[in-house]
Amino acid sequence: MHVPSGHGPYGGHCVTPSYGHHSVAPASHSTISHDRTKSPAAREEELGEKYRIEIGPHPDKPGTHFTHHMLDCLEEVLGYLPKEHTRYNGKLKAIYPLPGDEVNGYYSPSTNIIELRQRADYGAKQALRHEIGHAVSEMIGWENEHKRKAKFGNWRAHNSGDERSSRRSYVQDRNGQWWSYYTSHREVCFVSNYQWTDPGEYFAEVYAAYYDPNQYSRRQLSSSVLKWFETRLPALVA
Numbered sequence: 001m002h003v004p005s006g007h008g009p010y011g012g013h014c015v016t017p018s019y020g021h022h023s024v025a026p027a028s029h030s031t032i033s034h035d036r037t038k039s040p041a042a043r044e045e046e047l048g049e050k051y052r053i054e055i056g057p058h059p060d061k062p063g064t065h066f067t068h069h070m071l072d073c074l075e076e077v078l079g080y081l082p083k084e085h086t087r088y089n090g091k092l093k094a095i096y097p098l099p100g101d102e103v104n105g106y107y108s109p110s111t112n113i114i115e116l117r118q119r120a121d122y123g124a125k126q127a128l129r130h131e132i133g134h135a136v137s138e139m140i141g142w143e144n145e146h147k148r149k150a151k152f153g154n155w156r157a158h159n160s161g162d163e164r165s166s167r168r169s170y171v172q173d174r175n176g177q178w179w180s181y182y183t184s185h186r187e188v189c190f191v192s193n194y195q196w197t198d199p200g201e202y203f204a205e206v207y208a209a210y211y212d213p214n215q216y217s218r219r220q221l222s223s224s225v226l227k228w229f230e231t232r233l234p235a236l237v238a
Contacts, residue, residue, distance in 0.1 A: 034072050034075065036068045040065040040066055040067065040068060040071060041056065041065055043066075043068075043071045044056035044065060044066060044071065047071070047074060047075065047078065050078075050087075051078050051083075051086050051087045052087050052088075053078075053086065053087075053092055053093065053094060053095055054093060054094035054095070054096075055074065055094070055095050055096075056096070056097075057096065057097065058096040058097070058115070061096075061097075061099065064097050064099065065097065066097050066118065067118055069118075069120055069124075070097070070116070070118050070119075070124060073124045073125045073128060074095065074128065076125065077125050077128045077129055077132070080211065080213060081129075081132065081211055082234070082237070084234075084237040084238065085132060085135075085136050085139075085237060086132065088237075089135055089136065089139050089237075090112075090139065091109070091112050091135045091136075091138040091139045092112055092114070092132065092135040092139075093111070093112040093113055094111075094112070094113045094114070095113075095114045095115075095116060095128075096113065096114070096115045096116070097115070097116065097117075097118055098115035098116055098117045098118075100117070101117060101119075103117060104116075104117050104119070104123065104127040105117055105127045105128070105130070105131050106131065107131040107132075107134035107135055109134070109138050112135065112138070114128070114131040114132070114135070116128055116131065126208055126212070129207065129208035129211055129212065130204045130205060130207070130208040131204070132207075133203060133204035133205070133206075133207030133208055134200065134203075134204050136207060136233075136237070137200065137203045137204065137207070139237065140233070140236045140237060142203050143199050143200060143203070147199040147202075147203075150182070150185075151222070151224040151225055151228060152185070152199075152202065152203075152206075152225065153181035153182050153185035153186070153189070153202065154181060154182050154185070155179055155180070155181050155198075155199040155202065156168075156179065156180050156181075157177060157178070157179060158170070158178040158179065158180055159178065160178055162178070164180075165180070167182065167183060167184070168180040168181060168182060168183060169181055169182075169183045169186060169196070171196055171197065171198070173197055173198040174197075177198070179198050179199065181196070181202075185222070188222040189206070189220070189221055189222040189225055190220060191205045191206060191208075191209045191217070191220050191221070192205050206221060206225060207229075209221060210225075210226070210229045
């Protein structure tokens with residue numbers, strides 16, 4: 001969930017990975033400790049220092065630490081992603097626990113903060129990858145520079161009274177903005193229904209699929225999108 005300035009729901013969706021031409025290999029399992037002999041606070045501090053990201057209780061909610069299970073998820077996801085997306089990403093400042101269970105998480109571009117619901121299933125990793133995808137999008141200016149490219153479905157903004165094309169699908173986002181994209185692209189690059197909410201959610205879902213160690217998720221992407229992630233994205237974040 002990408003939130004311009006506040007809160008909102010991140011829609012639910014939902015082995016050896018194939019890295020293709022990926023420029024930065026994932027961390028080896030030897031670097032992922034899952035050391036539960038330490039306190040959650042100690043593990044948060046270590047992860048924060050390693051990735052230069054503040055990890056732990058929100059300043060407004062002191063004492064609310066991540067669980068060991070969630071810290072295991074953070075370790076695995078952060079360890080798998082290229083360090084340019086995390087440690088050296090100036091658009092990712094902090095990851096805080098999100099109380100309650102109404103939303104899975106969100107990213108705020110105004111603060112560069114991710115808040116993540118604590119959950120005990122695979123969805124925690126997927127939600128974190130998705131939210132980091134928003135931070136990477138902000139880092140490279142994807143919505144300004146790339147969303148209108150055909151390989152990504154040629155996203156365009158509309159007014160409600162605009163003439164519609166039979167070749168395009170139209171959707172209204174949570175803020176009332178109308179968007180459209182090539183209907184044919186949905187057929188060759190489908191990850192989830194939530195992907196088609198707006199351009200920001202499209203990129204975050206595609207990003208999460210590409211960096212999912214599960215090969216099935218990556219196979220949902222079109223060949224041109226795969227090539228962009230394999231060759232173009234590494235150059236943009238270098």
